[in-house]
Amino acid sequence: MSGPRYTPLVESLPSTVPFVGPETQERARGRPFRARIGANESVFGPSPRAIEAMAAAAREVWKYCDPENHDLKAALAAHHGISPDNIVVGEGIDGLLGYVARMLVDKETSVATSLGAYPTFNYHVAGYGGRLVTVPYVDDHEDPESLLALAASEQAPLIYFANPDNPMGTWHDAAAVQAMIEAVPDATLLVLDEAYIEFAPEGTAPPIDAEDPRVIRFRTFSKAHGMAGARIGYGIAERNLALAFNKVRNHFGVNRMAQAGALAALADGAWLEHVRGSVAEACEGIAAIARANGLTPLATATNFVTIDCGRDQAYARAVLDGLIARDIFVRMPFVAPQNRCIRVTAGTADDLAILSEALPDVLASLA
Amino acid sequence: MSGPRYTPLVESLPSTVPFVGPETQERARGRPFRARIGANESVFGPSPRAIEAMAAAAREVWKYCDPENHDLKAALAAHHGISPDNIVVGEGIDGLLGYVARMLVDKETSVATSLGAYPTFNYHVAGYGGRLVTVPYVDDHEDPESLLALAASEQAPLIYFANPDNPMGTWHDAAAVQAMIEAVPDATLLVLDEAYIEFAPEGTAPPIDAEDPRVIRFRTFSKAHGMAGARIGYGIAERNLALAFNKVRNHFGVNRMAQAGALAALADGAWLEHVRGSVAEACEGIAAIARANGLTPLATATNFVTIDCGRDQAYARAVLDGLIARDIFVRMPFVAPQNRCIRVTAGTADDLAILSEALPDVLASLA
Numbered sequence: 001m002s003g004p005r006y007t008p009l010v011e012s013l014p015s016t017v018p019f020v021g022p023e024t025q026e027r028a029r030g031r032p033f034r035a036r037i038g039a040n041e042s043v044f045g046p047s048p049r050a051i052e053a054m055a056a057a058a059r060e061v062w063k064y065c066d067p068e069n070h071d072l073k074a075a076l077a078a079h080h081g082i083s084p085d086n087i088v089v090g091e092g093i094d095g096l097l098g099y100v101a102r103m104l105v106d107k108e109t110s111v112a113t114s115l116g117a118y119p120t121f122n123y124h125v126a127g128y129g130g131r132l133v134t135v136p137y138v139d140d141h142e143d144p145e146s147l148l149a150l151a152a153s154e155q156a157p158l159i160y161f162a163n164p165d166n167p168m169g170t171w172h173d174a175a176a177v178q179a180m181i182e183a184v185p186d187a188t189l190l191v192l193d194e195a196y197i198e199f200a201p202e203g204t205a206p207p208i209d210a211e212d213p214r215v216i217r218f219r220t221f222s223k224a225h226g227m228a229g230a231r232i233g234y235g236i237a238e239r240n241l242a243l244a245f246n247k248v249r250n251h252f253g254v255n256r257m258a259q260a261g262a263l264a265a266l267a268d269g270a271w272l273e274h275v276r277g278s279v280a281e282a283c284e285g286i287a288a289i290a291r292a293n294g295l296t297p298l299a300t301a302t303n304f305v306t307i308d309c310g311r312d313q314a315y316a317r318a319v320l321d322g323l324i325a326r327d328i329f330v331r332m333p334f335v336a337p338q339n340r341c342i343r344v345t346a347g348t349a350d351d352l353a354i355l356s357e358a359l360p361d362v363l364a365s366l367a
Numbered sequence: 368m369s370g371p372r373y374t375p376l377v378e379s380l381p382s383t384v385p386f387v388g389p390e391t392q393e394r395a396r397g398r399p400f401r402a403r404i405g406a407n408e409s410v411f412g413p414s415p416r417a418i419e420a421m422a423a424a425a426r427e428v429w430k431y432c433d434p435e436n437h438d439l440k441a442a443l444a445a446h447h448g449i450s451p452d453n454i455v456v457g458e459g460i461d462g463l464l465g466y467v468a469r470m471l472v473d474k475e476t477s478v479a480t481s482l483g484a485y486p487t488f489n490y491h492v493a494g495y496g497g498r499l500v501t502v503p504y505v506d507d508h509e510d511p512e513s514l515l516a517l518a519a520s521e522q523a524p525l526i527y528f529a530n531p532d533n534p535m536g537t538w539h540d541a542a543a544v545q546a547m548i549e550a551v552p553d554a555t556l557l558v559l560d561e562a563y564i565e566f567a568p569e570g571t572a573p574p575i576d577a578e579d580p581r582v583i584r585f586r587t588f589s590k591a592h593g594m595a596g597a598r599i600g601y602g603i604a605e606r607n608l609a610l611a612f613n614k615v616r617n618h619f620g621v622n623r624m625a626q627a628g629a630l631a632a633l634a635d636g637a638w639l640e641h642v643r644g645s646v647a648e649a650c651e652g653i654a655a656i657a658r659a660n661g662l663t664p665l666a667t668a669t670n671f672v673t674i675d676c677g678r679d680q681a682y683a684r685a686v687l688d689g690l691i692a693r694d695i696f697v698r699m700p701f702v703a704p705q706n707r708c709i710r711v712t713a714g715t716a717d718d719l720a721i722l723s724e725a726l727p728d729v730l731a732s733l734a
């Protein structure tokens with residue numbers, strides 16, 4: 001009657017979770033948030049055509065999904081001007097990052113990332129026994145040169161780099177990213193997380209060279225397409241790498257409603273434009289609220305604004321706690337010096353009005 | 368410019384897939400199936416209330432899911448009379464089997480199963496480097512005693528046992544299953560896959576003892592609840608084991624629409640009764656069609672009928688191919704001697720009419 005015989009690796013893993021969800025906080029608080037602007041979800045919602053497609057697919061959900069994701073891959077291939085053989089569809093970028101970690105990370109494998117970058121990637125690497133090696137952000141930007149140097153010295157098979165970055169919202173231009181790709185060490189794969197790319201200015205994403213074996217680029221329907229809860233994203237990779245996911249992926253793992261919704265969302269360029277405009281307006285509004293309160297918004301290429309609260313982590317944490325106490329769900333970076341900031345997602349006009357009313361009150365209470 | 372540096376294990380894995388989907392076959396054939404009765408999906412569909420809940424959730428799908436699955440776990444706990452701490456919700460049983468394999472299977476770990484049992488479980492075990500050891504079916508039933516003996520002699524940390532069984536549809540009664548649980552070797556975990564349990568006669572499932580550390584029981588919304596494409600299932604396990612999934616699971620991986628649909632489906636007992644009745648009627652119909660054509664249907668406790676074609680694999684394969692050529696999607700067991708059979712899912716009256724018309728023609732063509 002002893003417990004299960006876990007592998008030594010799993011035995012050693014903590015039961016911590018990368019993120020606590022807002023629902024968990026609501027249950028602990030005993031009341032709901034008035035503004036849900038903490039997880040970089042798209043409050044502007046999915047395309048009405050995507051909603052319609054998902055609702056229609058609900059009737060057909062007795063069928064397993066097409067495990068090849070054929071129709072969506074064909075549409076994505078046409079959209080990007082590449083072959084479907086260069087695309088892998090999965091359960092959000094989170095799911096795909098897990099598969100990449102599983103394929104390349106063994107016990108003690110070094111993996112290069114930035115100190116304070118995406119925790120879920122770190123969770124996956126640690127989950128396969130990898131050893132994270134990090135470089136600091138430079139001026140609130142991820143630093144391609146030091147990432148490359150670290151990967152080379154550590155012989156890391158994997159580098160994680162997000163452009164635009166989360167949690168800072170900063171970005172590098174296409175030329176800088178292309179130069180980074182060109183300089184990837186031999187036998188190293190660059191994971192280029194472009195979850196927020198649809199919000200970035202023209203000239204942020206380098207042209208797609210789908211057969212380049214040095215990089216896998218991840219895109220998602222969770223952000224600009226407003227389908228975070230549908231769990232669907234994709235990778236663009238050299239065809240042998242795209243095919244290798246078949247060794248480890250959960251073949252029937254993508255939700256059938258998500259497939260239908262993604263297809264419809266991809267076809268609705270007008271909605272994407274609408275969302276982009278609304279997000280830009282909201283980010284300007286958040287920045288204006290920050291400035292009006294003596295705080296410093298960072299420039300952003302995403303659907304969130306990272307706000308420098310001007311002091312240390314303790315102060316930023318107090319600002320965050322004050323907003324949460326006033327029923328506004330926001331988050332903050334985990335690591336110094338980025339954790340002098342809080343991170344606010346583009347919200348509706350109502351969300352911004354609530355923020356605008358609460359923030360002076362919070363700051364006054366801390367003065 | 369060399370390729371990614373895969374782990375030795377992943378390098379060694381084949382890129383084969385456990386199942387080819389019906390959509391893939393339709394594309395290869397250039398025309399759709401008339402009857403989709405091959406994947407044990409519920410052609411009777413999900414509860415209308417679940418459809419409504421999923422359609423409503425489509426509007427809210429810009430939000431990530433609640434990663435704790437709190438509301439569904441609470442409802443399942445009430446349904447089974449257990450604590451939510453004994454429940455883990457995941458991306459279908461397939462996803463949960465993957466997590467179990469990851470937690471318990473290391474390179475060269477022996478895992479006990481029946482020769483010809485669920486291929487996706489085998490896929491996961493092989494994917495973590497495990498070594499499958501098998502015992503034969505006995506009289507088309509999985510054989511608890513030999514599974515237990517094998518697990519003991521191999522010091523396997525994991526035994527897979529499905530009750531009712533897929534692909535044969537046979538079952539053991541609750542007393543036999545409880546006796547199996549009682550006899551699980553020390554430091555071995557029994558995976559009791561009860562995906563089809565809602566179709567089984569009273570007295571097939573032993574009472575749930577959620578704190579028993581020797582067994583984890585898997586249930587799903589894919590079969591009787593008609594939500595295969597939603598990807599949502601759950602495990603019932605001793606609380607420390609249930610908690611350990613937090614070490615490896617994709618925390619935000621369950622679809623928000625699936626959560627809403629599952630909650631509604633669980634509350635619609637009348638629909639479940641309707642489906643049970645329709646499935647029983649369809650299975651009787653399939654059995655009658657088989658008998659009318661000189662074939663032998665096996666008794667079933669599932670939503671499918673396994674039909675003994677009376678000769679060898681080649682003959683069963685020819686019958687299967689004949690049905691597929693007549694636009695009927697069916698499958699067959701993979702391994703001898705079970706592969707003398709084909710497997711037909713409970714279908715609508717239309718599906719059965721198509722089968723009834725096609726089968727004599729197929730058999731005549733083979734005579």
